[in-house]
Amino acid sequence: VAEVLAETPLVDHHCHGVVTGTLDRAGFEDLATEAAVPAPAGTTYLDTQLGFALRRHCAPVLDLPVHAAPSAYLSRRAELGGEEVSRRLLRAAGIGSYLVETGYRGDEITGPADLAELAGADAHEVVRLEAVAEQVAATGVSAEGFAGAVADALQRAATYAVGLKSIAAYRYGLDLEAARPTAAEVQAAAGAWLAEAERTGQRRVSDPVLLRALLWAGVDTGLPIQLHVGYGDADVRLHRCNPLLLTDWLQAVQPFGTQILLLHCYPYHREAGYLAHVLPHVHCDVGLAVNYTGARSVAILAESLELTPFHKALFSSDAFGLAELHHLGAVLFRDGLAEVLDGWVADGAWSEPDAVRVATMIGRGNAERVYGLAD
Numbered sequence: 287v288a289e290v291l292a293e294t295p296l297v298d299h300h301c302h303g304v305v306t307g308t309l310d311r312a313g314f315e316d317l318a319t320e321a322a323v324p325a326p327a328g329t330t331y332l333d334t335q336l337g338f339a340l341r342r343h344c345a346p347v348l349d350l351p352v353h354a355a356p357s358a359y360l361s362r363r364a365e366l367g368g369e370e371v372s373r374r375l376l377r378a379a380g381i382g383s384y385l386v387e388t389g390y391r392g393d394e395i396t397g398p399a400d401l402a403e404l405a406g407a408d409a410h411e412v413v414r415l416e417a418v419a420e421q422v423a424a425t426g427v428s429a430e431g432f433a434g435a436v437a438d439a440l441q442r443a444a445t446y447a448v449g450l451k452s453i454a455a456y457r458y459g460l461d462l463e464a465a466r467p468t469a470a471e472v473q474a475a476a477g478a479w480l481a482e483a484e485r486t487g488q489r490r491v492s493d494p495v496l497l498r499a500l501l502w503a504g505v506d507t508g509l510p511i512q513l514h515v516g517y518g519d520a521d522v523r524l525h526r527c528n529p530l531l532l533t534d535w536l537q538a539v540q541p542f543g544t545q546i547l548l549l550h551c552y553p554y555h556r557e558a559g560y561l562a563h564v565l566p567h568v569h570c571d572v573g574l575a576v577n578y579t580g581a582r583s584v585a586i587l588a589e590s591l592e593l594t595p596f597h598k599a600l601f602s603s604d605a606f607g608l609a610e611l612h613h614l615g616a617v618l619f620r621d622g623l624a625e626v627l628d629g630w631v632a633d634g635a636w637s638e639p640d641a642v643r644v645a646t647m648i649g650r651g652n653a654e655r656v657y658g659l660a661d
């Protein structure tokens with residue numbers, strides 16, 4: 287399995303761009319944690335599973351010994367420059383296609399085309415639903431015109447994007463009502479939100495009716511929809527990010543044929559596996575969790591393959607900002623999946639041809655099918 291995965295160009299079905307400028311210690315640590323504030327005085331966010339995995343796997347790509355000290359790593363990083371570091375780490379990741387979500391801090395990181403060039407790979411765009419709503423609001427749209435303007439913007443997005451993404455989990459929680467809101471409900475909620483945005487200058491959409499309207503508008507495009515689930519930064523209320531909260535909505539969407547991708551899922555990856563098991567249009571990954579659990583990611587990968595059908599599991603890094611995270615996502619995924627599947631072959635539980643076939647499906651084939659990348 288390890289040999290086959292080493293030769294398989296992965297599809298990273300959910301990631302973001304990189305910062306190519308030079309980063310100081312504080313800037314680097316800020317991108318290597320989901321915490322919103324610096325580590326307490328005298329401590330470092332590199333004293334984590336992610337930090338140790340980073341020093342283990344990324345240091346050699348910068349010509350340093352494995353486990354190089356953080357100070358040595360950061361001075362070598364500064365010496366090479368952010369662009370060269372990104373180029374090296376991305377090119378050594380073995381990722382053939384990046385599906386890049388562009389709706390978060392897009393002005394600070396590379397877009398899909400620049401990421402593709404740095405990596406020497408393909409890139410496709412994934413559009414964030416909430417960002418579309420906020421862009422529509424910035425045009426001065428009326429409450430009556432809001433739903434139509436969002437639908438038009440999403441139709442335009444569908445001409446170039448391969449998927450959509452929802453961060454309803456961040457803005458409200460996944461405990462949304464299932465049904466499509468009525469036109470009157472959307473208009474009333476849009477009116478209240480647009481008036482507040484006018485008053486405060488803040489256009490952050492968090493009204494549950496609007497978040498639900500955006501999800502249904504996404505369903506209408508026919509594009510696959512990614513949903514943030516589980517672990518994330520300090521903005522989430524993790525107890526409201528359990529994907530089981532979405533069960534009724536997922537069932538309501540099923541007749542429309544839209545493919546749903548539950549992202550990250552940790553620590554609810556077993557719950558996500560259940561949903562992928564019983565609902566034909568639901569898929570999941572453990573991206574982000576693999577990076578942040580480092581040496582323990584082997585166990586997470588194994589757990590993610592308990593109930594999830596093998597044609598429903600995908601690879602992603604959810605890397606943002608640091609090319610180290612794209613690199614680590616790929617390396618830890620390959621190493622971890624190979625260890626798990628080769629172990630099952632050694633036990634006699636799986637045949638080797640099945641293990642190789644499943645590894646290729648998870649690393650690439652499932653994403654190609656769900657997003658129609660081969661077309």
Ligand SMILES: [Zn+2]
Binds near residue numbers: 300301302387604
């Ligand atoms: Zn993401």
